[in-house]
Amino acid sequence: MxxxxxxxxxxxxxxxxxxTVNGTISWxxxxxxxxxxxxxxxxxxxxxxxxxxxxxxxxxxxxxxSSGSNFTVDLGASxxxxxxxxxxxxxxKNASGxxxxxxxxxxxxxx
Numbered sequence: 001m002x003x004x005x006x007x008x009x010x011x012x013x014x015x016x017x018x019x020t021v022n023g024t025i026s027w028x029x030x031x032x033x034x035x036x037x038x039x040x041x042x043x044x045x046x047x048x049x050x051x052x053x054x055x056x057x058x059x060x061x062x063x064x065x066s067s068g069s070n071f072t073v074d075l076g077a078s079x080x081x082x083x084x085x086x087x088x089x090x091x092x093k094n095a096s097g098x099x100x101x102x103x104x105x106x107x108x109x110x111x
Contacts, residue, residue, distance in 0.1 A: 039111060041106070
């Protein structure tokens with residue numbers, strides 16, 4: 001079994017007030033040998049909220065993620081996706097700050 005990874009640049013979304021901000025994590029597909037079989041494709045990373053007031057709800061690919069925690073998105077063996085949606089929503093009308101998505105790595109396992 002072999003693994004190929006693609007590092008993805010950090011992404012930040014800024015939220016002010018009770019507002020939803022949408023974004024996208026995008027990457028390039030690594031080239032795997034044509035005679036190989038893909039076993040799994042995943043995207044991993046960390047979401048960290050830096051809020052001056054209030055709190056933020058962080059969503060990665062429609063899954064809620066806690067601030068400061070790592071997340072893994074299972075993209076399935078047959079997926080050729082090159083992006084997933086991210087959303088940040090301020091917890092109340094006074095919420096303001098930034099959510100940074102870091103340590104983003106797209107991984108393909110194959111044999």
